[in-house]
Amino acid sequence: MTPDIHMQDGWSVLPRAFYRRYPTHVAPELLNKILVRADGPAARIVEVEAYAGGDDPAAHSFRGATPRNATMFGEPGHLYVYFSYGMHWCCNAVCGEIGSGMAVLLRAAEPLLGQDAMFQARKAARRGRDLASGPGKLSQAFGITRELDGADLVTANRGISIVSDGLPPPVAPQVGPRIGISRAADFPWRWHVPGNPHVSRR
DNA sequence: TTGAGGATTCTC
DNA sequence: AGAATCCTCAAA
Numbered sequence: 331m332t333p334d335i336h337m338q339d340g341w342s343v344l345p346r347a348f349y350r351r352y353p354t355h356v357a358p359e360l361l362n363k364i365l366v367r368a369d370g371p372a373a374r375i376v377e378v379e380a381y382a383g384g385d386d387p388a389a390h391s392f393r394g395a396t397p398r399n400a401t402m403f404g405e406p407g408h409l410y411v412y413f414s415y416g417m418h419w420c421c422n423a424v425c426g427e428i429g430s431g432m433a434v435l436l437r438a439a440e441p442l443l444g445q446d447a448m449f450q451a452r453k454a455a456r457r458g459r460d461l462a463s464g465p466g467k468l469s470q471a472f473g474i475t476r477e478l479d480g481a482d483l484v485t486a487n488r489g490i491s492i493v494s495d496g497l498p499p500p501v502a503p504q505v506g507p508r509i510g511i512s513r514a515a516d517f518p519w520r521w522h523v524p525g526n527p528h529v530s531r532r
Numbered sequence: 533t534t535g536a537g538g539a540t541t542c543t544c
Numbered sequence: 545a546g547a548a549t550c551c552t553c554a555a556a
Binding site: 379381388389390412414415416417418420422435437454464465466467508509510511512530 | 537538539540541542
């Protein structure tokens with residue numbers, strides 16, 4: 331952990347082994363974990379989706395490695411950032427074994443710290459639940475762009491990490507199909523915290 | 533070199 | 545419901 335991350339009492343960084351599993355196992359366990367940036371925002375993850383490389387026609391990595399998705403094929407525990415629809419950035423936690431091209435998309439989070447900065451970063455946000463209730467919103471609130479593609483969430487080498495404050499994942503997370511995809515649209519690989527107002531598509 | 537298709541968001 | 549907006553990659 332770099333001294334850049336403003337760690338609170340009782341926070342602990344998720345270890346490499348957490349990520350080195352199939353994304354459908356990692357995804358629901360990322361619920362209630364905390365995404366944190368140096369000198370900036372912290373937010374509790376409340377919605378995620380799994381993308382499973384060659385097993386998953388909806389994954390960017392399904393047809394193999396390209397310059398864009400190279401990070402997905404690297405070491406688990408790194409951040410995969412991609413540009414979406416010509417205007418939004420979205421971020422994932424790389425999972426599985428090296429070379430598997432698997433990841434978990436961080437779709438929504440509940441702001442905990444640095445909300446003022448998040449409102450500054452997201453002019454369209456009128457209320458707290460507008461800050462990170464979607465993958466593009468979350469990345470914008472955190473100021474995540476191409477520059478953070480490949481950042482190591484375990485060593486926090488670029489000032490971004492995922493930590494636990496001891497709150498476990500929901501005992502019964504809500505499960506359903508992923509949003510905004512056309513292929514493999516029936517895979518029930520989206521999980522969210524039941525009833526949380528910061529989940530996307532309220 | 534070309535062009536179709538996006539893991540979205542905002543406004544009307 | 546439609547626009548905004550541009551990168552990526554396969555195919556020619």
